[in-house]
Each structure stands twice: as C-alpha cells, then as structure tokens.
Amino acid sequence: METQHTNTPRDPQLWELAKRRASFRGHLVTYLIFSAFFWLVWFASNGPRYNSGLPWPVWPMLGWGIGVLFHYMGAFVAPKTNNVEREYQKLLAQRDHE
Numbered sequence: 001m002e003t004q005h006t007n008t009p010r011d012p013q014l015w016e017l018a019k020r021r022a023s024f025r026g027h028l029v030t031y032l033i034f035s036a037f038f039w040l041v042w043f044a045s046n047g048p049r050y051n052s053g054l055p056w057p058v059w060p061m062l063g064w065g066i067g068v069l070f071h072y073m074g075a076f077v078a079p080k081t082n083n084v085e086r087e088y089q090k091l092l093a094q095r096d097h098e
Contacts, residue, residue, distance in 0.1 A: 017075075024068075024075040031068050035061050 038057035047055055 020075040024071045027071050028068060031064055034064075 035057065038060060039055075042055050042057050
C-alpha cells in the first residue's frame with residue numbers, strides 16, 4: 001500500500017517531536033539488543049558459576065538505562081520543553097511591558 005504525499009508543508013514543531021520519538025524508539029531497540037548480548041556473554045563465560053555479587057551486565061544496563069529514561073522523558077513526557085523558546089518568550093513579554 002502506498003502512502004499519499006501531499007504538498008502541505010510540515011509543521012516544524014510536530015516534525016521535531018516526530019524525530020525525537022523515532023529516535024527514542026531506535027535507542028530503546030539498541031539498548032535491548034545490547035543488553036541481551038551482554039547477558040549472553042555473561043552466561044556463556046560461566047557468569048552464573050562465578051558468584052561475586054551482582055552480575056556485570058547490570059552495570060552497563062543501569063548506566064545506559066538512565067540515558068534511555070532521559071531520552072524517553074524528552075520525547076514523550078516533556079517534548080515541548082524548549083529552553084531557548086521559553087527564554088525568548090520571556091524576553092518578548094518583558095519588552096512589551098516596558
């Protein structure tokens with residue numbers, strides 16, 4: 001099935017939001033694939049028999065997971081948070097009240 005293309009211009013804010021969300025999905029898939037790979041390496045290298053506390057794959061998953069969480073927040077929770085735009089609007093409001 002082909003999609004129909006229209007000649008209407010893209011809304012720049014919606015386009016930016018779409019790019020953020022697509023980027024997040026790619027980041028999440030990469031994180032999951034590498035996490036599975038880390039656990040396979042740990043398991044294949046006799047990790048379960050080497051009892052020294054937490055398995056090492058926990059640490060890269062934790063660190064990278066924090067990055068994934070922030071990426072999610074920027075794409076879905078607070079996507080319209082744009083510090084430059086907010087600061088510009090404040091300056092405009094200050095100028096108009098002078």
